[in-house]
Amino acid sequence: MSRDLERNLKIAFAGTGAQGASIGADFALAGLDVTFIEQWPEHVDAMNESGVTVNLPTRSLRANVRAKHLCQVAEIRDCFDIVFLVVKAYDTRWTCQLIEPVLAADGLVVGVQNGMTQHAIASVVGAERTVGAVFDMASNMFVPGIINRQNDHDTSWFALGALDPANRPRVEKIAELLRSSGRVEVTNDIASAKWMKLIVNAAQLVPSAILNLPFAEAVKMPGMEKVMRTAGYEAMRAAQADGAGIVPILGMAPTAINDPERHVDAIFDEVLKTFMMPDTLTTVLQDWRKGRRAEVLDINGHVVETLKKAGHAAPVNERIVEIARSIERGHLTAQASNSTLLAS
Numbered sequence: 001m002s003r004d005l006e007r008n009l010k011i012a013f014a015g016t017g018a019q020g021a022s023i024g025a026d027f028a029l030a031g032l033d034v035t036f037i038e039q040w041p042e043h044v045d046a047m048n049e050s051g052v053t054v055n056l057p058t059r060s061l062r063a064n065v066r067a068k069h070l071c072q073v074a075e076i077r078d079c080f081d082i083v084f085l086v087v088k089a090y091d092t093r094w095t096c097q098l099i100e101p102v103l104a105a106d107g108l109v110v111g112v113q114n115g116m117t118q119h120a121i122a123s124v125v126g127a128e129r130t131v132g133a134v135f136d137m138a139s140n141m142f143v144p145g146i147i148n149r150q151n152d153h154d155t156s157w158f159a160l161g162a163l164d165p166a167n168r169p170r171v172e173k174i175a176e177l178l179r180s181s182g183r184v185e186v187t188n189d190i191a192s193a194k195w196m197k198l199i200v201n202a203a204q205l206v207p208s209a210i211l212n213l214p215f216a217e218a219v220k221m222p223g224m225e226k227v228m229r230t231a232g233y234e235a236m237r238a239a240q241a242d243g244a245g246i247v248p249i250l251g252m253a254p255t256a257i258n259d260p261e262r263h264v265d266a267i268f269d270e271v272l273k274t275f276m277m278p279d280t281l282t283t284v285l286q287d288w289r290k291g292r293r294a295e296v297l298d299i300n301g302h303v304v305e306t307l308k309k310a311g312h313a314a315p316v317n318e319r320i321v322e323i324a325r326s327i328e329r330g331h332l333t334a335q336a337s338n339s340t341l342l343a344s
Helices: 003-008 018-029 041-050 070-075 089-102 118-125 165-178 190-210 224-241 260-275 283-289 296-309 315-328 336-343
Strands: 010-014 033-038 052-055 060-063 066-069 080-085 103-112 130-136 139-143 146-149 157-162 183-186
Touching: 010 018, 010 089, 018 033, 018 052, 018 060, 018 080, 018 103, 018 139, 018 146, 033 041, 033 070, 041 066, 066 070, 070 089, 080 089, 089 103, 089 118, 089 296, 103 118, 103 165, 118 130, 118 190, 130 165, 130 190, 157 165, 157 190, 165 183, 190 224, 190 260, 190 283, 190 296, 190 315, 190 336, 224 260, 224 296, 224 315, 224 336, 283 315, 296 315, 315 336
Parallel strands: 010 033, 010 080, 033 066, 052 146, 080 103, 103 130, 157 183
Antiparallel strands: 052 060, 130 157, 139 146
């Protein structure tokens, strides 16, 4: 893609929390025409006044950005060529409905999200304008305008895949843009890639949050590693029941392993080694500490529902969902002693 063409593209990031803002800042620093669309008023104000500061492990970046509040989307007159959707999975459909009027007729929505959101996106904007994505990078934000990103570009990973195969060349061009923020692959089987990531998310995100601990500490609690891996094994069975293939993710080499559980173990270990720092708080725990509900039903709940439709149970994921929902309802507190509830 020529630099002139890149600069002429109109790009939006719908959802500029820790992940969206840090990726969007990379785009702004690359000289691209980027608009941030965000629902946290103080964050919008801070970004417009002072830009976005991204604190990386060994350096800090600052980018001046243009941010819009959700209520200002109706004021936008130009249409976007690419919208990166970086909102919670449960906010997918209504966010797509919000931005669809300002999406170009041939524009694309790229769902950089947890969960199997590509179909929800397509239900609003059409499969021909939908690009699925899967990613791994750790970041957090508790102060408006300031992001702490624990993975620099060399250890941030993305994969993209079009729902409409005819869009493969366009997705390749989006991948070129996204490489300003990390390693990027293009796949012809984004559904399987998203399932592989959901498997490791089911094993790690919610179980560690239930203990109110960073993942690296939660996995060391008595019985928890077995619980986490078993949740992943159930998720793999759900993936296969849904027709997903076993595909490499996270930049891992293709494997000849014909044992689904060993493949789960390999992904689990890669995330622990490469993408999780000792103090990394999963996105679920960050949400809970902010008083927000998390993507429990879109991750472990999706495993439960998929296996139920196939006539099978997912007892470990069911228990994870039960405990997590009790925490969100205020009936239980996230704490390390909850390991006994999961490991019993």
